[in-house]
Amino acid sequence: MKSLLQSLLFLCMLLAGPASxxxxxEDDAGFLRQAAHNGLAEVEASRLALQKAEDAxxxxxxxxxxxxxxxxxxxxxxxxxxxxxxxxxxxxxxQQAKLQALGAxxxxxxxxxxxxEMGVKAHEQTIALFQRGASNARDPQIKAFASGQLPVLQRxxxxxxxxxxx
Numbered sequence: 005m006k007s008l009l010q011s012l013l014f015l016c017m018l019l020a021g022p023a024s025x026x027x028x029x030e031d032d033a034g035f036l037r038q039a040a041h042n043g044l045a046e047v048e049a050s051r052l053a054l055q056k057a058e059d060a061x062x063x064x065x066x067x068x069x070x071x072x073x074x075x076x077x078x079x080x081x082x083x084x085x086x087x088x089x090x091x092x093x094x095x096x097x098x099q100q101a102k103l104q105a106l107g108a109x110x111x112x113x114x115x116x117x118x119x120x121e122m123g124v125k126a127h128e129q130t131i132a133l134f135q136r137g138a139s140n141a142r143d144p145q146i147k148a149f150a151s152g153q154l155p156v157l158q159r160x161x162x163x164x165x166x167x168x169x170x
Contacts, residue, residue, distance in 0.1 A: 028087040035137040036084045042130045043077045045095035049122040062115045123164025131157050
């Protein structure tokens with residue numbers, strides 16, 4: 005009887021996975037992975053903007069995006085790591101194509117496309133993703149992370165819209 009209990013306990017430990025990693029719902033893991041893709045795309049595009057942007061205001065915006073999205077990605081990576089979720093290391097294929105098209109531009113054309121695609125459209129999509137995460141995540145820390153990032157993302161979007169108008 006004692007060996008049967010030990011065997012069952014061992015089996016339960018194997019099924020539960022490592023003690024340090026929390027189990028996470030697939031929807032929550034999907035949110036974490038998509039948030040990583042989006043953040044990585046934003047950082048990559050903004051680094052490109054630091055090299056290619058003509059307008060000093062666009063370069064300042066890009067610098068802010070690199071700093072703030074890098075910080076957010078570090079927090080996201082820690083959160084994902086604690087839950088045993090492997091994050092992507094690069095933007096997804098669609099984002100890569102947009103980055104490649106952006107990289108082919110120069111001057112004012114680059115500035116306008118960067119602001120529109122990465123400043124406005126990408127932030128609108130990311131805000132929608134984070135709103136879903138804030139509302140639907142099962143893990144309270146993932147929900148709190150998503151909620152906490154929303155004001156920052158909204159500021160980014162507002163600033164991009166302002167750049168687009170001017």
